[in-house]
Amino acid sequence: xxxxxxxxxxxxxxxxxxxxxxxxxxxxxxxxxxxxxxxxxxxxxxxxxxxxxxxxxxxxxxxxxxxxxxxxxxxxxxxxxxxxxxxxxxxxxxxxxxxxxxxxxxxxxxxxxxxxxxxxxxxxxxxxxxxxxxxxxxxxxxxxxxxxxxxxxxxxxxxxxxxxxxxxxxxxxxxxxxxxxxxxxxxxxxxxxxxxxxxxxxxxxxxxxxxxxxxxxxxxxxxxxxxxxxxxxxxxxxxxxxxxxxxxxxxxxxxxxxxxxxxxxxxxxxxxxxxxxxxxxxxxxxxxxxxxxxxxxxx
Ligand SMILES: NC(=O)c1ccc[n+]([C@@H]2O[C@H](COP(=O)([O-])OP(=O)(O)OC[C@H]3O[C@@H](n4cnc5c(N)ncnc54)[C@H](OP(=O)(O)O)[C@@H]3O)[C@@H](O)[C@H]2O)c1
Ligand SMILES: *[C@@H]1O[C@H](CO)[C@@H](O)[C@H](O)[C@H]1NC(C)=O
Numbered sequence: 001x002x003x004x005x006x007x008x009x010x011x012x013x014x015x016x017x018x019x020x021x022x023x024x025x026x027x028x029x030x031x032x033x034x035x036x037x038x039x040x041x042x043x044x045x046x047x048x049x050x051x052x053x054x055x056x057x058x059x060x061x062x063x064x065x066x067x068x069x070x071x072x073x074x075x076x077x078x079x080x081x082x083x084x085x086x087x088x089x090x091x092x093x094x095x096x097x098x099x100x101x102x103x104x105x106x107x108x109x110x111x112x113x114x115x116x117x118x119x120x121x122x123x124x125x126x127x128x129x130x131x132x133x134x135x136x137x138x139x140x141x142x143x144x145x146x147x148x149x150x151x152x153x154x155x156x157x158x159x160x161x162x163x164x165x166x167x168x169x170x171x172x173x174x175x176x177x178x179x180x181x182x183x184x185x186x187x188x189x190x191x192x193x194x195x196x197x198x199x200x201x202x203x204x205x206x207x208x209x210x211x212x213x214x215x216x217x218x219x220x221x222x223x224x225x226x227x228x229x230x231x232x233x234x235x236x237x238x239x240x241x242x243x244x245x246x247x248x249x250x251x252x253x254x255x256x257x258x259x260x261x262x263x264x265x266x267x268x269x270x271x272x273x274x275x276x277x278x279x280x281x282x283x284x285x286x287x288x289x290x291x292x293x294x295x296x297x298x299x
Contacts, residue, residue, distance in 0.1 A: 024074045025151055027253065028052040028096065028103050030083065030138070031110025033060040035229035036159075040107065040249040045073035047254075052096060052103070054079045054110065083110055083134040085121035086292060093141030102148035105253050108135035108158040108195070109224075113188045113235045117180035124291070125180045131191035136198060137292040143299065147213035153258040155218040157249065158199045161192035162223040162268030168193055168280065171287045185235065193272050194284070196221050196265055201281040202296075203263030209299050220257055223268020224248045 027044055031037040033055030041053055045068040053068070053076065055061045061078040068076045077099050081092040096103075112130045120129030135158055146154050168174065168190060173182075180187070199221035206214045225248050226232065226240035248267045251257060265271040274280045289295050 024048055024050055025104035026050045026052065026100055026102060026149075027105040027107065028054070028142070029107040029109055030054040030135075033057055033064055035231065035243060036224045036227055036246045036249055037107075037109040038064065039243050039246050040109065040253070041068060042071055043247070043250045044253060045069075045071040045076070048072050048074050050075045050100075052077045052079065052100065054081060054092065056080060056082050082121075083130050083138075084112075084126055086129075086133065086137060087121070089134050089137050090141065093138055096142060097145060100145065102150065103142060103145040104149045104151040104154050106139065106142055106146055106156045107249065107253060108139065108156070109249060110134075111159060111191075111231070113184060113231045115184045115234060117182070117184065117187065119177075119180070123177040124175060125182075125187055127184070127187040127191050128174055128194065131188075132194035132198065133288065133292050135195065136288045137294055139202065140292075140294045140296060143214070143217075143296075146217055147211070149217075153218055154216065155220055155253070155257060156199075156202065157252045157257070158195050158219070158221045159192075159224055159249065160196040160199070160221045160265060160268075160271075161189075162226065163189050164192040164196055164272055165189040166193075166272050167274050168197075168284065171283060175287055175291050188235065193274060196271050197275050197281055197284055198288070199265070200263045200275045201285050204281075205296055205299055207262065211299075214299055218257070218260070218262040220252045220260055220262070220264060220266065222248050222252055222266040225267065 027049050029041050032041040032053035051073045058080050065076045065078050081088040118126040120126050199219045203219040206217050225246050227246040228238050228240045232240050
């Protein structure tokens with residue numbers, strides 16, 4: 001009679017131990033030094049995860065590492081890179097690959113709104129380069145690490161927006177390297193539609209992979225909410241929610257996200273119909289491969 005409660009207690013204990021190890025996932029977040037990325041990193045730290053955080057300001061990065069450890073992160077690593085330079089994206093991917101063998105969740109969060117047109121290091125429109133070309137290249141470089149994940153639901157989360165354009169301009173215009181004529185708002189909205197289309201097409205490619213490790217990777221995208229970060233203040237004013245309530249990115253990285261279908265857009269409207277056109281998805285994909293110099297053909 002006395003053995004039963006003992007059994008129950010030990011089973012409970014073992015399942016708790018089991019849970020704590022299963023819960024520590026390895027999560028990479030770009031743009032974790034401010035705004036929504038930082039808030040998401042803090043929440044994921046409190047859950048005891050292993051965090052790989054990226055930024056472009058080493059001093060802020062050092063403080064962030066301490067803060068995330070205090071909040072309960074199991075391990076924290078900081079990576080510095082200017083994402084407006086594709087060469088630095090290559091270095092970032094290499095450094096991450098030297099730090100971990102597997103990534104359970106890759107969060108493409110870093111993004112920029114530039115009120116005035118600017119050029120990236122390779123001469124592209126800054127907004128298009130940082131918000132779309134960089135996640136495209138970084139994801140390709142880190143894909144083998146995500147494929148190595150032992151998690152039930154490895155994922156790639158990319159940040160779109162409710163302010164995404166309803167349709168993309170011609171590709172020549174997006175990859176223009178001379179005169180950049182469009183407004184900062186238009187460039188931003190185009191880039192956020194680019195992020196949605198990237199996710200939809202990536203999901204298709206991974207599903208069709210002959211390799212099970214790639215097939216099981218889930219690709220998700222969302223509007224992170226209208227949030228009073230420095231980006232919103234610069235472009236739209238303080239019309240959003242407090243960053244402490246910006247939990248959409250975290251949701252996709254945790255249980256909610258695990259239940260969603262790959263290739264889906266969440267939280268901010270229905271998403272542009274461009275993301276339903278195979279022609280538009282394919283031609284954007286080809287142009288991204290050409291201009292970033294990487295290919296997903298071997299996946
Ligand atoms: N806030 C909103 O209402 C809203 C709405 C829809 C979508 N979003 C999206 O949410 C994401 C996060 O935005 P946020 O509002 O949190 O903006 P934020 O506070 O300005 O944070 C952006 C992050 O990206 C980093 N970053 C920007 N350009 C970079 C570059 N060239 N190289 C390296 N890192 C760079 C920033 O680094 P620093 O810390 O050094 O600046 C920062 O860590 C973006 O993708 C944005 O498009 C935001
Ligand atoms: C978001 O998460 C924070 C911290 O976990 C919590 O305090 C806050 O109430 C949440 N906000 C919403 C709107 O869910």
